[in-house]
Amino acid sequence: MRAWSVVAPGPVEEGSLRLLGKPVPVPGDDELLVHVRACGVCRTDLHVAEGDLPVHRPGVTPGHEVVGVVAGFGASVRGFPVGERVGVAWLRRTDGSCVHCTRGAENLCPASQYTGWDADGGYAPYTTVPAAFAHRLPGGLDDVAAAPLLCAGIIGYRALRRAALPPGGRLGLYGFGGSAHLCAQVALAEGARVHVLTRAAAARRLALELGATSARDPNDLPPEPLDSAILFAPVGDLVPVALRALDRGGVLAIAGIHLSDVPPLRYESELFYEKELRSVTSNTREDAREFLALAARHGVRATTHIYSLSEAARALTDLKAGRFDGAAVLVNDLA
Numbered sequence: 001m002r003a004w005s006v007v008a009p010g011p012v013e014e015g016s017l018r019l020l021g022k023p024v025p026v027p028g029d030d031e032l033l034v035h036v037r038a039c040g041v042c043r044t045d046l047h048v049a050e051g052d053l054p055v056h057r058p059g060v061t062p063g064h065e066v067v068g069v070v071a072g073f074g075a076s077v078r079g080f081p082v083g084e085r086v087g088v089a090w091l092r093r094t095d096g097s098c099v100h101c102t103r104g105a106e107n108l109c110p111a112s113q114y115t116g117w118d119a120d121g122g123y124a125p126y127t128t129v130p131a132a133f134a135h136r137l138p139g140g141l142d143d144v145a146a147a148p149l150l151c152a153g154i155i156g157y158r159a160l161r162r163a164a165l166p167p168g169g170r171l172g173l174y175g176f177g178g179s180a181h182l183c184a185q186v187a188l189a190e191g192a193r194v195h196v197l198t199r200a201a202a203a204r205r206l207a208l209e210l211g212a213t214s215a216r217d218p219n220d221l222p223p224e225p226l227d228s229a230i231l232f233a234p235v236g237d238l239v240p241v242a243l244r245a246l247d248r249g250g251v252l253a254i255a256g257i258h259l260s261d262v263p264p265l266r267y268e269s270e271l272f273y274e275k276e277l278r279s280v281t282s283n284t285r286e287d288a289r290e291f292l293a294l295a296a297r298h299g300v301r302a303t304t305h306i307y308s309l310s311e312a313a314r315a316l317t318d319l320k321a322g323r324f325d326g327a328a329v330l331v332n333d334l335a
């Protein structure tokens with residue numbers, strides 16, 4: 001098969017990602033072989049391709065928002081017939097036995113492995129996934145609509161829970177890409193007032209269309225103090241900005257896997273009055289189940305921009321340049 005491969009991490013517009021010949025993967029004993037139909041494009045793929053994240057597997061095929069169908073499986077797999085539609089997400093494997101796994105925090109497992117970083121992902125016609133980490137997808141969502149839910153959606157959902165938004169609360173979203181626009185829909189469906197703070201005019205328009213109360217530049221204050229905020233933009237300079245926008249007792253959650261350095265914080269205006277700063281690390285399978293059920297119930301929909309799988313490098317370049325709002329999805333044209 002022909003699959004995208006990170007040949008030398010660096011600027012994606014300079015060819016760090018190449019379409020190369022690779023063998024169709026053979027599923028391990030507990031794994032499914034998945035024929036890829038669509039794969040979402042996540043900012044983490046850009047971090048993998050550009051070397052913002054350390055190399056875990058040389059020549060890795062990125063992609064961890066995969067919708068496909070089961071094309072085969074290992075000897076110990078039960079319950080996934082050939083032809084069943086499944087989703088493949090970022091969290092690929094944990095040890096299931098460490099202190100974090102046994103406390104229901106498998107997202108913190110030190111032995112965790114990730115699709116499209118530790119193992120080849122969905123920028124290819126075929127990929128594999130441990131059956132225990134494959135997601136069953138709600139009906140009524142086509143392949144392209146379902147793909148961005150598998151990372152952008154799930155992470156946005158975990159970030160929303162980490163931000164501890166009280167019922168009917170005031171939520172600020174800093175940055176408004178794939179993850180944030182799905183998170184906003186869940187928050188709005190649950191009765192929140194949502195304020196979006198982002199530089200891109202197109203993203204501000206999308207925010208207002210989806211029902212946000214306000215949409216402003218990130219360096220402006222929102223029109224009311226916030227109970228909770230989520231930082232989606234990978235910009236550490238926005239941490240103090242968002243902390244200052246919080247009301248007393250407010251919580252700021254940082255959703256990204258990668259953030260530029262956070263400048264020194266001023267205790268009085270940015271942390272005192274029991275403001276809290278939290279990070280978000282990956283997600284659990286339980287987060288995924290909860291979010292996929294909520295997304296189906298509330299009709300959460302990604303605004304998608306379709307590229308063919310053979311255009312993956314261009315999709316990542318466009319993501320980097322902010323050329324689209326919502327989420328890009330690659331549709332398999334590589335057979």
Ligand SMILES: [Zn+2]
Pocket residue numbers: 094095096097098099100101102106108109110111
């Ligand atoms: Zn563990």
Ligand SMILES: [Zn+2]
Pocket residue numbers: 042043044045064090151152
């Ligand atoms: Zn992702």
